[in-house]
Amino acid sequence: MRLCFPSPGLRIAGCLALGLIASDAVAQSGRATVRASGAATAVDDFRRISSRYKYDDLSDTDAWQDVSLEYAQRSGYGTWIAGVNAARRNALSGTQLELQAYPRLSRHSYVFLDVATSSSEGVYLPFRAAAEPYYNFANGWEVSAGAHYLRPVGRDVVTYTGALAKYFGNYWISARPFFTRAENDNSYSGGVTGRRFFSGRYDYAELKVSRSVGVDPEAIDPSMFNRQPKLGSFAATLERRQPLGHSHARATYGFGYEKEQTAPGRTRTHRSATLGLEWFVP
Numbered sequence: 001m002r003l004c005f006p007s008p009g010l011r012i013a014g015c016l017a018l019g020l021i022a023s024d025a026v027a028q029s030g031r032a033t034v035r036a037s038g039a040a041t042a043v044d045d046f047r048r049i050s051s052r053y054k055y056d057d058l059s060d061t062d063a064w065q066d067v068s069l070e071y072a073q074r075s076g077y078g079t080w081i082a083g084v085n086a087a088r089r090n091a092l093s094g095t096q097l098e099l100q101a102y103p104r105l106s107r108h109s110y111v112f113l114d115v116a117t118s119s120s121e122g123v124y125l126p127f128r129a130a131a132e133p134y135y136n137f138a139n140g141w142e143v144s145a146g147a148h149y150l151r152p153v154g155r156d157v158v159t160y161t162g163a164l165a166k167y168f169g170n171y172w173i174s175a176r177p178f179f180t181r182a183e184n185d186n187s188y189s190g191g192v193t194g195r196r197f198f199s200g201r202y203d204y205a206e207l208k209v210s211r212s213v214g215v216d217p218e219a220i221d222p223s224m225f226n227r228q229p230k231l232g233s234f235a236a237t238l239e240r241r242q243p244l245g246h247s248h249a250r251a252t253y254g255f256g257y258e259k260e261q262t263a264p265g266r267t268r269t270h271r272s273a274t275l276g277l278e279w280f281v282p
Contacts, residue, residue, distance in 0.1 A: 045281065048280035050277070051067070053274070053276070054274045055272060059269040065088050069084050079102045080102070093123065094122065098115070101114075108136045114129065115129045121153050127149075145162040146161055148161060152225040157225060171197070175192050177189070186229075189211065189217065189218070202243060204242075210234070233259065234258065234259050237256035237272075239274065252278075255271075257270065258270035
């Protein structure tokens with residue numbers, strides 16, 4: 001299994017990310033401000049470098065491959081994350097730059113901000129941005145409401161979203177809907193995520209199930225934004241995130257399955273595997 005990026009920028013990003021995988025670093029960047037109640041006291045990370053690799057086997061075309069490299073910094077004002085993503089899909093290679101932030105608004109609230117840009121229109125959206133405030137209530141409840149602006153080639157897409165989440169001891173359950181207004185027909189999607197925490201906030205197993213009809217605002221492939229309004233997809237992923245012994249490293253690994261309608265009477269199946277490592281400074 002070989003990841004081949006023809007352009008120098010992609011080769012650099014791919015080598016950096018895979019080099020970190022071979023040595024020390026990644027995990028998904030989850031909500032750093034959320035605490036796992038009922039779990040043992042966890043070590044917070046003030047700085048981290050992470051890398052992630054995903055191999056996606058498709059039923060009707062060549063496999064897709066994605067790598068990412070991130071640097072995260074936490075301060076008294078919140079957490080910010082800078083990253084570069086690279087992918088090869090549909091015989092095309094591309095890169096994307098991304099910046100995320102979780103500034104703290106008050107003792108019980110913060111806002112998620114995200115902006116990403118790419119000149120590789122066949123692989124990534126040219127531009128996307130998101131803003132979503134979160135509020136933590138008593139007894140482990142959390143709610144959010146926000147909007148995502150997405151710009152596929154030739155049009156603009158605004159989708160509205162939110163979340164309702166709750167801790168139940170060492171378990172965390174979150175439900176998230178999406179609504180996208182369109183001239184011909186509206187799009188809907190949503191998902192449910194469940195986590196089982198073990199030794200702390202960075203040690204858990206996660207199951208996510210999602211369904212979309214029409215535009216899928218969480219999709220990374222630009223072709224998903226040209227899907228006909230009545231076509232949909234179903235996806236499920238299972239991931240494990242855990243510390244590596246007593247070192248300052250954590251690993252993420254998992255598997256995914258997705259079945260999407262690409263045209264009336266035509267479907268595409270995805271079977272994916274993910275591996276990530278991250279190194280952090282407590």
